[in-house]
Amino acid sequence: MTARPDFRLDGNHEAPMRTKEEHNRQVSGVESKPSCSSRYGVKRSCPLNDVPFFHCVEGSVFDSFHDILEGVAPYIIKLVLRHFIVRRQLFSESEFNIRVASFCYGSPDSKNKPSANFQRKMFTSRKNLRQGGCQMWCLMRALPFLICDGIECSEEDKKHMEVVFLLQDITRIVFAFEVSPEDLDRLDSRVYRLLEQYKCLLVDTHVEVEDEDEEDVDDVGEGGPVLQNEGLEAEMEVEDNEGEVEPGDDTVETEEPRAKAKKWIIHLFNKMHHLKHYSDMIRLRGPAIRLWCAKFEGRLKIFRQHSAVYCNFVNIPKTMARMFQLANILKDDEESPLEFQQGLVVTDHNILRSLNIRAGEELVMTNSATFRREEYRPGLFVTLLASDFYPKFALISNVFVHQNQSVFLHVKPWEVLCLSAKYNCFKVSPDDQSLSSTVNVLSLQNFRTVAPWCVRESPSVYLSPRTIFV
Numbered sequence: 001m002t003a004r005p006d007f008r009l010d011g012n013h014e015a016p017m018r019t020k021e022e023h024n025r026q027v028s029g030v031e032s033k034p035s036c037s038s039r040y041g042v043k044r045s046c047p048l049n050d051v052p053f054f055h056c057v058e059g060s061v062f063d064s065f066h067d068i069l070e071g072v073a074p075y076i077i078k079l080v081l082r083h084f085i086v087r088r089q090l091f092s093e094s095e096f097n098i099r100v101a102s103f104c105y106g107s108p109d110s111k112n113k114p115s116a117n118f119q120r121k122m123f124t125s126r127k128n129l130r131q132g133g134c135q136m137w138c139l140m141r142a143l144p145f146l147i148c149d150g151i152e153c154s155e156e157d158k159k160h161m162e163v164v165f166l167l168q169d170i171t172r173i174v175f176a177f178e179v180s181p182e183d184l185d186r187l188d189s190r191v192y193r194l195l196e197q198y199k200c201l202l203v204d205t206h207v208e209v210e211d212e213d214e215e216d217v218d219d220v221g222e223g224g225p226v227l228q229n230e231g232l233e234a235e236m237e238v239e240d241n242e243g244e245v246e247p248g249d250d251t252v253e254t255e256e257p258r259a260k261a262k263k264w265i266i267h268l269f270n271k272m273h274h275l276k277h278y279s280d281m282i283r284l285r286g287p288a289i290r291l292w293c294a295k296f297e298g299r300l301k302i303f304r305q306h307s308a309v310y311c312n313f314v315n316i317p318k319t320m321a322r323m324f325q326l327a328n329i330l331k332d333d334e335e336s337p338l339e340f341q342q343g344l345v346v347t348d349h350n351i352l353r354s355l356n357i358r359a360g361e362e363l364v365m366t367n368s369a370t371f372r373r374e375e376y377r378p379g380l381f382v383t384l385l386a387s388d389f390y391p392k393f394a395l396i397s398n399v400f401v402h403q404n405q406s407v408f409l410h411v412k413p414w415e416v417l418c419l420s421a422k423y424n425c426f427k428v429s430p431d432d433q434s435l436s437s438t439v440n441v442l443s444l445q446n447f448r449t450v451a452p453w454c455v456r457e458s459p460s461v462y463l464s465p466r467t468i469f470v
Helices: 004-009 020-032 034-040 064-087 093-102 120-124 133-148 155-174 181-201 270-275 278-285 294-299 301-307 316-334 349-354
Strands: 206-208 251-253 260-265 338-340 363-366 369-371 374-376 381-385 392-402 406-419 426-430 437-440 446-450 461-463
Touching (some): 020 034, 064 120, 064 133, 064 155, 093 120, 093 133, 133 155, 155 181, 181 278, 338 392, 374 446, 381 406
Antiparallel strands (some): 251 260, 338 369, 363 392, 369 374, 381 392, 381 446, 392 406, 406 426, 406 437
């Protein structure tokens, strides 16, 4: 348990963990003296503590979707873009929008590609970046290509990009479906370096804030079990005690009664502190991606869609519940684990023999097959196996569907030349010494496909996987 001022001074400050006894004592103290709430980070007792064998201190988990994709990542990317666009002026926000819109993300990221709606006031005020969580994930992976392509980076620029690289490495570990103990040790190391670099490069810098609309200000984030609630910027908070001045209070009164000269002071914030405890949480609860709320929010997306078009103001819950049930009935009837485009029936005996296809069984060659919500098509890469050094990637050349049940991929192995220091991803090239083979998608090391990314006026091919491989 650490205090907010201590964490702001040193993001890697070591403090004892909160215990049930300490938490209960603090709850009692807040009930008798409410002003202690901000000191302890506790507002009231959790009702779930009445459930047998559960306590909020030992049973709480972090939501990686909100902590990283809607918390740490947008703020860090915003500050890095401010460095390149506002301070260094290597390109304008219009040029950056052109890069975002023209970059070839590939079919795996086509639904979540970032919106080209960046404005200068987003970098000079407390406005957010107007990107969704999955869009932010894609933007974070593609950011080195969008920034570093075609420009010469100074040493200071490279230090800012290193912050992005550390954030990428943390995200790949946290969002992985399988994590080894060595990966968790590496996660602790990356988080330590991220907080150090963030403190050295970005914290305690003052930015003049332009006029902004209240609804455009960054949303206030949730607090954690250790620190009290605060948003992405602590200076945006409205404290109950008007006479007190917080370390992040950046509003100064001028001679005019209603005029305020504002300064945006950048601090370490709560969700960065959450990163320090992710390795311990994963050791106790398993992969963090299996605990995030994105799956539940996606499931409830239908409510947002129907509420915008239905005009029932008499019994809204009944209407929404009925539409949700009908949509799930139709979805269960129509949804299949395998969907594919109709193609040519394979009659080549060599191909049928290599796949052990029996006489009378149908094998179809298709341009696209979606198996368990992952699309496979020629031109994408898959991971055949992982090693301690580099994973083994292969390029899909053909897609086969057997008996409308299983998917086979005809692939050509590619070799990893290096881990690019400029883009923090794998640089690959065709492996002329390896032969093509046909594999079942169930035998892949990682079921997700990866689109090849390229830079302008260069034949090099790069692969930026979403997660690590075990």
